[in-house]
Amino acid sequence: MRTRPLYDIAAVLARLGVGVVFMAHGWQKIEAGVTATSRSFDDLGVPLPTAAAVYSAFVELLGGAALIAGLGLPVTGALLFLDMAGAFVFVHADQGLFMVDGENVQNGYELVLALGMISLLFAAGGGGRLTADQWILGRRARTPENDGDEEEDAASFVASLRAAETKPAKKPRSPRPAKDRTPSLDPPKDTGAPDKPDTSGSGKAGEGAEDDVLVAGRKNQRRRASRTQPIKRTPGTDEDTPT
Template identity: 85%
Template structure:
């Protein structure tokens, strides 16, 4: 069972070999001259020898280069196949298979048959993926949105790989109650008792008794009111009149 990369490499080598053969034959006709080539075709019985000489010379030279590059393979392969089909029909068909049979040069159709079939294969899409056609078509079909999608896909794959390689963290076990620090209780505000209003018509009494201006003293069975005096009497300083009186 063939693999696709191996087939692509084999197709490149096949295009290279066949392209070199076509370029060599085309250059040979151009180097000899279109006039000389047309005369040779006329002697071989090819119809329209001048047009056939121009067609075969340039198609073989340029077509061989296009085969090597993989450029326009469907058209290039078809043109080269038609070139070899004309050579087979008008020149080599009645001369046998072999180019050389023993010591006789027969100029048979083995070469044009092989080159024509390979050209037909290239025209049918057998040139592989390593071609200029694939590069041009891929560049046209590729858009910036595709580049963005590829970047998103690459980042998604990278995130999946990172998630697979990242170790799973074990959940922490809860600490026992004795190891936990006690949570401070919120301070309680003192409850303020509401002021109770006094009953209507009842005079408000003060807790502290007012200092009486006068003291009631019981003297000989009756009350004698006297003015309350201070326990401590101020010291009276002597004046000048008192000094004169004493002297």
């Protein structure tokens, strides 16, 4: 199982090897001259030979250097892949796989195929973390502008918290005054309703209530007397005489 640091080191070595090969081919074309390279492409049947010669020479030279440094890998890898795809289609596809078979130079497509596929891998993000792209992105993340934005966000957050803490609490609503339940001393108003019939057996309701109070008082007095003094019943009388 691979680890991330090991993969990054392998990616650096791969970029270094492929970049050197591309730079060597690009320098070879520039040293021979763009005009001679375009004539060679024209003999091979490449369309727009002059434009193709300029493109392949500078893309291979500068793209190889960018691969080694790890600079702009998505764009660099895509340009080198297109360069190898054109070489495969217009020059090497009908020459077989091997560049050299025994003593015969066949100019096959094995080299352009390998270089094109690994360029596509670098374009897809396989260049590892030890690249100039990662260094630039990391430096941008540590710029004072970003630090100032982060500090400003933190300060605004702290200020909002302080504002929430110092905000006065809402005053509780005063309870509504309870209704006055003290019985009124004013006489009730005459509503015109008929008086309640007297059920005490006497002509007036007040006299019946007074009799009830007197009877209750007599009973209470008898109970108290019976508890404190023995009662002696006199023969021939209906009343109890305390001794």
